[in-house]
Amino acid sequence: MYRITPHLYDQIRHFAAFPQTGVSLQQMVQFGSTPSDGTLFKASQFLGDELPIRLAHRVKELEELPDRLNEMPSIQKVKLWYAQSFEELVTLPKPTLSADLRQLIAKAGNGNAIPEAKPNPSLIPDLRNGKYHNGRTSVPVSNRHDIPFPPEISAYNEKFTKTLSIIKRRHDAVVATIAQGILEYKKSRQRSQIDSSIQSFLDRFYMSRIGIRMLIGQHIALTTEPPRTDYVGIICTRTNIRQLCSEAIENARFICEDYYGLYESPRVQLVCDPDLSFMYVPGHLSHMTFEIMKNSLRAVVEKHGINASSFPLIKVVVAKGNEDITVKISDEGGGIPRSAMPLVWTYMYTTAHEQDLAADFDKSDFKAPMAGFGYGLPISRLYARYFGGDLILISMEGYGTDVYLHLNRLSSSSEPLA
Numbered sequence: 001m002y003r004i005t006p007h008l009y010d011q012i013r014h015f016a017a018f019p020q021t022g023v024s025l026q027q028m029v030q031f032g033s034t035p036s037d038g039t040l041f042k043a044s045q046f047l048g049d050e051l052p053i054r055l056a057h058r059v060k061e062l063e064e065l066p067d068r069l070n071e072m073p074s075i076q077k078v079k080l081w082y083a084q085s086f087e088e089l090v091t092l093p094k095p096t097l098s099a100d101l102r103q104l105i106a107k108a109g110n111g112n113a114i115p116e117a118k119p120n121p122s123l124i125p126d127l128r129n130g131k132y133h134n135g136r137t138s139v140p141v142s143n144r145h146d147i148p149f150p151p152e153i154s155a156y157n158e159k160f161t162k163t164l165s166i167i168k169r170r171h172d173a174v175v176a177t178i179a180q181g182i183l184e185y186k187k188s189r190q191r192s193q194i195d196s197s198i199q200s201f202l203d204r205f206y207m208s209r210i211g212i213r214m215l216i217g218q219h220i221a222l223t224t225e226p227p228r229t230d231y232v233g234i235i236c237t238r239t240n241i242r243q244l245c246s247e248a249i250e251n252a253r254f255i256c257e258d259y260y261g262l263y264e265s266p267r268v269q270l271v272c273d274p275d276l277s278f279m280y281v282p283g284h285l286s287h288m289t290f291e292i293m294k295n296s297l298r299a300v301v302e303k304h305g306i307n308a309s310s311f312p313l314i315k316v317v318v319a320k321g322n323e324d325i326t327v328k329i330s331d332e333g334g335g336i337p338r339s340a341m342p343l344v345w346t347y348m349y350t351t352a353h354e355q356d357l358a359a360d361f362d363k364s365d366f367k368a369p370m371a372g373f374g375y376g377l378p379i380s381r382l383y384a385r386y387f388g389g390d391l392i393l394i395s396m397e398g399y400g401t402d403v404y405l406h407l408n409r410l411s412s413s414s415e416p417l418a
């Protein structure tokens, strides 16, 4: 079994002492719009500094969790995944660069670089050979894409991307495994709810995971996928919101019909300008709208009963403001009692019948069929906040719920990292 050696612990502690560097959606797009071996190499240099810092923060945090939560077997398991990924990144041999090549790489880019990872790497000892190495300095970039890069650069890019793919796959089951760890903790401490310090840990931890996966996913897509119109990596510069909402609605309705054995699930009216598009990550938007729709459908079906002759319409309205695009989902599913309102944002709060988490445990990601783990809302809110938006829920008990999904149009806000 993989274990963390004392030397690796030293490295982790060292990296965890540096702050994380946030990147905005705009920076990701500007940097990745014309990828060449040079820009990809620069991106890998940034990620090679930044990802170990982010992973090290998480290992340290998992290590220091209070009330013996850190001792739960599933928490330990996740900690080892993070440590292993950290080690794979810091031990990946970098190509030796001649002075000329250094200059070529410095010039690669398209006018706007992703930021330098905040810690000045000159302070970081090269832990592989015991020396201190000098920091990179910010170099103005030009618009040159015609520079021939030697094969060792593309070979390194390929190797780096391969390492990222392995890491991404290793971390697929993190959400479910941490959830399992929380269950182990609740059982061992005989608690029914988690306290606010654990809630904030989970918010931080899952937010960090979204960021790490965003950076990794973006890099893999830029390196391995052929260019697609309107796409830069996994970011779509013209995400059509109507189309995306329609798909999420249909998918959620299908699952609802299947789950309750309905001939037809509640209908959904969508009011949205068909041409409204903006820069976003379609995967994130699909995830959020789908989760919110599932909740509304479930509430409506359960309030009115599966034998109801008809269900009240669920309304989805999309509004375009200067700063935000807001998606409002209104249902007549009976709402939520005021006393339960703070709970809906806590992980593992659900009014669905308990499911066997362990059964879903080894699946690649965390997907409940209709409801059941109490992760839908808190994780969706993290996705919204990741790019500077928010998710707000207003309930009228006895009638229904309005959910407001605010999506930031300015796309310049940096990742919220803690």
Ligand SMILES: Nc1ncnc2c1ncn2[C@@H]1O[C@H](COP(=O)(O)OP(=O)(O)OP(=O)(O)O)[C@@H](O)[C@H]1O
Residues within 6 Å of the ligand: 291, 295, 296, 299, 331, 333, 334, 335, 336, 344, 349, 350, 351, 352, 368, 370, 371, 372, 373, 374, 375, 376, 377, 378, 400, 401
């Ligand atoms: N539109 C709604 N109307 C009424 N109750 C709701 C609504 N949305 C959420 N809730 C309540 O909030 C709880 C938590 O919702 P959340 O989406 O986080 O988890 P879940 O749907 O139970 O499980 P899952 O992890 O599968 O999403 C739900 O179990 C439900 O009790």
